[in-house]
Amino acid sequence: MAEQRPPRSPGARDYFDRAATIIPEFTVLNYGFSSEPENTVISSEEPEFYCLRMYEHALGGTALNGCEVLEVSCGRGGGANFVQRTYSPQRLVGVDLSPENIRLARSRAALPGVEFLIGNAERLSFADQSFDTVINIGASHLYDDRTRFFAEARRVLRPGGSFCYTDGCWADDDCTEDLLDAGFELLERTEITANVLRALRRDSARRATLFDGLPDTKLREEYKHWAGVIGYRAFTRFEAGQTRYFSHRLRRPEAESAARR
Ligand SMILES: C[S@@+](CC[C@H](N)C(=O)[O-])C[C@H]1O[C@@H](n2cnc3c(N)ncnc32)[C@H](O)[C@@H]1O
Structure with missing residues (x-):
C-alpha cells in the first residue's frame, strides 16, 4: 500500500504566520540572486536588493506593461x-497561504492596481485564462503537490501567457518533465545555484542582524538555518551541492490540442 504523506500546507502556513509576527521587517523572503556585474535597474541602496534581483531575474525580458x-x-x-x-502591469494580484503574510502585505502602502488575497497555489480561485503572466x-517546494500547482498555473494563464518560475530543490529533483506534462512550452531553464550563493554571501550580515535581535536563542538559530545565513543549513546545502536552484521561463502555447483546452 502506498505510504500516505501528511500534508505540508498547514505546517507551512503556521510557520510563515509565526515568522510574520516575530520578524515582520522583511518584505521579501527569497534567498536572492546576484551576478557579476549586477546588471540591474534596482538601486544598490535598496535594503532588499538581492531578493528583488531574484524577481528581476525571474521575469527576464517578460513584458508586463498593461x-x-x-x-x-x-x-x-x-x-x-x-x-x-x-x-507597470495593469493589475497585479498576489496570493499567499499565510494570512499573516497577507496582513503584512496589505499593511504597507497600497500601490494602484495591486491587491493581496489569501489562497492556495493548488486550488486557485480564478477563472480559466484570466492572467497574462x-x-x-x-x-x-512547500506545496503538497507541485504538479497540481503547475496545472493551476497553466489553467489561469491565457494562451501565449508567461510562467516565470524559480525554486530550490534537492540535487536529484528535476521538475522539467512535470512542467512539460502540465502543458507548458519551456523557453529557458537556468541553474542559478551559484547566483543564489553569491547573493546569500552578500546579504548574510543583514539577515543575521535581524535574527540576532531575537531574545529566544533557539529561534535565532532556527531562523539562521532557514534564511541561508553563511554557515547555516540552507546555505551549506547549496554550497555542498545537496540542493540546487533553478529558474524557468515557460509559456502556455497559443495553439493547443482539444484535449489540453
Ligand atoms: C519563501 S516564501 C517566498 C515568498 C515570496 N515569493 C518572496 O520571494 O518573498 C514562500 C511562501 O510560500 C507560501 N506558501 C506555502 N505554501 C503555499 C500554498 N500551498 N499556497 C500558496 N502559498 C503558499 C508561504 O506562506 C510563503 O509566503
Missing part, C-alpha cells in the same frame, strides 16, 4: 510591489 499578472505565494508582498513599480518565486 498586463494582468498573478503572483502565487507572494509572501509579504515586497516582490509584487517591486514588480508593479518597475514593470504567473510569477512564482521560491515557494513550490
Whole structure:
C-alpha cells in the first residue's frame, strides 16, 4: 500500500504566520540572486536588493506593461510591489497561504492596481485564462503537490501567457518533465545555484542582524538555518551541492490540442 504523506500546507502556513509576527521587517523572503556585474535597474541602496534581483531575474525580458499578472505565494508582498513599480502591469494580484503574510502585505502602502488575497497555489480561485503572466518565486517546494500547482498555473494563464518560475530543490529533483506534462512550452531553464550563493554571501550580515535581535536563542538559530545565513543549513546545502536552484521561463502555447483546452 502506498505510504500516505501528511500534508505540508498547514505546517507551512503556521510557520510563515509565526515568522510574520516575530520578524515582520522583511518584505521579501527569497534567498536572492546576484551576478557579476549586477546588471540591474534596482538601486544598490535598496535594503532588499538581492531578493528583488531574484524577481528581476525571474521575469527576464517578460513584458508586463498593461498586463494582468498573478503572483502565487507572494509572501509579504515586497516582490509584487517591486514588480508593479518597475514593470507597470495593469493589475497585479498576489496570493499567499499565510494570512499573516497577507496582513503584512496589505499593511504597507497600497500601490494602484495591486491587491493581496489569501489562497492556495493548488486550488486557485480564478477563472480559466484570466492572467497574462504567473510569477512564482521560491515557494513550490512547500506545496503538497507541485504538479497540481503547475496545472493551476497553466489553467489561469491565457494562451501565449508567461510562467516565470524559480525554486530550490534537492540535487536529484528535476521538475522539467512535470512542467512539460502540465502543458507548458519551456523557453529557458537556468541553474542559478551559484547566483543564489553569491547573493546569500552578500546579504548574510543583514539577515543575521535581524535574527540576532531575537531574545529566544533557539529561534535565532532556527531562523539562521532557514534564511541561508553563511554557515547555516540552507546555505551549506547549496554550497555542498545537496540542493540546487533553478529558474524557468515557460509559456502556455497559443495553439493547443482539444484535449489540453
Ligand atoms: C519563501 S516564501 C517566498 C515568498 C515570496 N515569493 C518572496 O520571494 O518573498 C514562500 C511562501 O510560500 C507560501 N506558501 C506555502 N505554501 C503555499 C500554498 N500551498 N499556497 C500558496 N502559498 C503558499 C508561504 O506562506 C510563503 O509566503
